[in-house]
Amino acid sequence: MPKAYVFTQYGGPETEALVDQDRPSPGPGELLVAVRAAGVNPVDSKQRTGYQRPGQQPRAVPAVFGNEAAGVVEEVGEGVTGFAVGDEVFGNPVAGAFAEYVLLPVAVTAHKPADVSFTDAAALPVAAATAYDGVRQLDLPAGSTLLVTGAGGGVGVSVVQIARAEGLNVIGVASAGKKDLVESLGAVHVPSGPDFVSGVRAVAPDGVDAVYDVVGGEVLEAASVLVADRTKLITAGGKDIVARLGGSPVARARTAAVLDQVARLVADGKLDPLVTQTFPLERAGEALRTVEEGHTRGKVVIEVAI
Template identity: 75%
Template sequence: MPKAYVFTRYGGPETEALVEQDRLSPGPGQILVAVRAAGVNPVDWKQRTGYRRVGGPARELPAVFGNEVAGIVEEVGPDVTGFTTGDAVFGNPATGGYAEYAVLPVALTAHKPAALSFTDAATLPVAAATAYDGIRQLDLPSGATVLITGAGGGVGVAATQIARALGLRVIGVASDGKKDFVESLGAVHVPSAPFGPDLAERVRAAAPDGVDAVFDLVGGEVLEAAATLLTDRTKLITGADRETATRLGGGAVERARTAAVLDEVAKLAVDGTLRPFVTRTFPLDRAGEALRAVEDGHARGKIVIEVSA
């Protein structure tokens, strides 16, 4: 039977398990994919804790981890056009991605370019697409300055590269250990610690002419400090802390969640504008280690679970 990495109840790492499950079947507008690679993101472990569960639909447990995959179409559901068995694809699974098989809605699936590896393609549907949507939402003119907090993580790395390609100046907030990495992306590094008001002063020193927008990927104290740098809070967006951003006069990243966006970020990856920066890979039977690498907050770039060859 196919294997999948799941959480059996809401809580901490003790709820996780590698299990066998029945092979899935695609419904209308869906395809079944043999997963080759699955991206690992902070939202994965947050969902295990019950993040965004209140007021939302009940989730059937055990639930499979993972929100982005790349693989090969195994079966096509009713009313599906544009995809056929054997196609290489990537997208957002409806059934979790840390698994040998996943069901994907075709509305959130794109064809994988031949020049893009499965491992790199698996990093695009969440992190790169969020970065793409956020930078487009800010709609800054060339030459403007954007502050990106969490610049060394998956979304931050993608956002920095996309912003630089559009001619924006990037101030990247990240840990001291990620200084060289953030600067290699073309950003001006500002150390994230210590948190609090001192962070805003460090940014002002790095950008004496001010910042035109904030793309936050950390939330909390970091977001609070970053907001003080803006006079126009409509240019404050977050992918981490909607509640705080809204209270401060900003808002969340408005996700397009379309196959068209996936096509666009794939093009950026193929032409070299967007480098996925996969820094570590793990097999499915070590998915817990992959998740810990992201959950501890120190991951650089992207972590990917490689499911099959």
């Protein structure tokens, strides 16, 4: 039977297990996909503890981990057009990506370009798409200065690259150990820590034109003082406090069109998802711990053996 990595109840890592599950069947508007790679994100372990986005229903357990997948279409559901068996695709699964087979709704599934690997494609539906949506939301003219917090993580590295491709100047806040990474992407690095605001002011004495926060909490609070126009303060990490600061959450489009756009950026050499670590499905727990610790450079992906 196909394998999947699940949490059997809400709680900590002790609830995780690699299990056998029935091969799912696609419903109307869905694709059955044989997974080749699945991206790992901070939200994965949060969902295990019971986190859910506003409007979401609690997931029935056991629940499969993972929110982004790339693979090959095995079956198409009723009413599906534009996709066929054998197509290479990527997108956001119906119910978990850490598995040998997943269901992808066509509304958030795109064709994988031939020159983009499955591993890179699996890093796009959450991290890179979130980065793309936020940069589009800010709508800054070329030459503007954007501050990115958490610039060395999975979302942050994509924000930096997409912003640079739009002609923006970028200041990236990240740990000292990620200085070389941030600078290699074309951003000015400022070390993270309690006094990072002073570091930013040393580079941009008059503040910045916009802030794209990926961290939330005290980092978002501190970064907010650096931008005069709070409508240009957005966050993918501090949605609970950003309204009080005068900013807003990243407005996610969650469409196949956005996935097409980010894949094209990768194919054109303008965006590298920077997958720095890969794990087999059998070691999905290690992959989750790596991301859960919060010090990942770039993106972590699970590769599923054919």
